[in-house]
Amino acid sequence: MRENLTRWFYQAMGFQNGLARTQRIESISKATKLNKTEPKEESKPADQMDISTDVKYISWLKEHPSALSSFEEMMDEAKGKWVVVFLDYDGTLSPIVNDPERAFMSDMMRSAVGDVAKLYPTAIISGRSRQKVYGFVKLDDVFYAGSHGMDIMGPAIQANCYDGKYQSKALDQKGNELTVFQPAHDFLPSIEKMLNVLEETTSEINGALVEDNRFCISVHYRHVLQEDLGLLEKKVQALVAKYPDFHLTRGKKVIEIRPSIKWNKGDALVYLLETLGFTNSSDVLPIYIGDDKTDEDAFKVLKCRGQGYPIIVSSNPRDTLASYSLRDPSEVLSFLMRLARWGEVSAV
Numbered sequence: 001m002r003e004n005l006t007r008w009f010y011q012a013m014g015f016q017n018g019l020a021r022t023q024r025i026e027s028i029s030k031a032t033k034l035n036k037t038e039p040k041e042e043s044k045p046a047d048q049m050d051i052s053t054d055v056k057y058i059s060w061l062k063e064h065p066s067a068l069s070s071f072e073e074m075m076d077e078a079k080g081k082w083v084v085v086f087l088d089y090d091g092t093l094s095p096i097v098n099d100p101e102r103a104f105m106s107d108m109m110r111s112a113v114g115d116v117a118k119l120y121p122t123a124i125i126s127g128r129s130r131q132k133v134y135g136f137v138k139l140d141d142v143f144y145a146g147s148h149g150m151d152i153m154g155p156a157i158q159a160n161c162y163d164g165k166y167q168s169k170a171l172d173q174k175g176n177e178l179t180v181f182q183p184a185h186d187f188l189p190s191i192e193k194m195l196n197v198l199e200e201t202t203s204e205i206n207g208a209l210v211e212d213n214r215f216c217i218s219v220h221y222r223h224v225l226q227e228d229l230g231l232l233e234k235k236v237q238a239l240v241a242k243y244p245d246f247h248l249t250r251g252k253k254v255i256e257i258r259p260s261i262k263w264n265k266g267d268a269l270v271y272l273l274e275t276l277g278f279t280n281s282s283d284v285l286p287i288y289i290g291d292d293k294t295d296e297d298a299f300k301v302l303k304c305r306g307q308g309y310p311i312i313v314s315s316n317p318r319d320t321l322a323s324y325s326l327r328d329p330s331e332v333l334s335f336l337m338r339l340a341r342w343g344e345v346s347a348v
């Protein structure tokens, strides 16, 4: 397993010469295997919270403590384990904004994610298309899973993992070999047809926006008038009724059309852990940070495995399976910076 992991780092980090490669692997090994030593509008800013909200939030925090306040204690548990980091995109690495095309992440966030990815295997798992997330993040040493995990560009697979089904080889920007896994591939023709219909039928509803997420479709209603919401919903429902292999899910002011396969962000997390060489491994510590309902699938996996840290991004009390919380992307940034710093210090 260690060999696989080392081989993965060797390839994924794109080292150019033997010396740099050896030094790099040593420092990553040390760091990973620790030595024993436009604001999010769903959440009110702290200064606008009323007292009752505040009291509820404080009591919720007791059950889902801040990952910043609990950082030392969390990292004590991580000693001697292999840390792997999973990040959602919208609402986690970038704030929720009105225009989905402009959900940019800050340079500081990019740099923090980049620093983390130098130390620990890191993947971004998003509802967006993989290409679009890459376009926002623009980091090469990170794995990307788009379409809620239905389009994964992950480690090159050594063994006959997942029977080779729905898998193809790919190269990253640096020419490293990776494996693309697309378990919803057979649904593409239907998705294309649905997209065409939706673009036409929703065009008469002001503010409705259809986003092609490749293996799923988002219908945004953030800018739709209250009185038009019912009509939009009806149109989406009517279309999906004609495609029994699809179903609807909900996100933040968005209806999502997804193929009905048993595959979600939680399955993507397991797939990535396995392809990284951590099948049934007890000394891995996955950290998953996300803000949306779809991230709960990944939280559930970590809870069931009794492994790692599911962290929810929310400044409101919410039903969640997460063990820890961060208020907003700015706290995510602080957490990632601390994680990178902790890994660097541990490597010395």
Ligand SMILES: O=P(O)(O)OC[C@H]1O[C@H](O[C@H]2O[C@H](CO)[C@@H](O)[C@H](O)[C@H]2O)[C@H](O)[C@@H](O)[C@@H]1O
Pocket: 088, 089, 090, 091, 095, 096, 097, 098, 099, 100, 101, 103, 125, 126, 127, 128, 211, 213, 218, 220, 222, 251, 252, 253, 254, 256, 292, 294
């Ligand atoms: O899994 P994620 O990376 O969190 O993606 C979930 C959805 O995120 C995007 O929509 C959300 O963010 C937009 C930009 O801040 C916001 O305008 C929208 O209202 C939110 O729902 C993305 O556009 C969707 O396609 C993703 O499914």
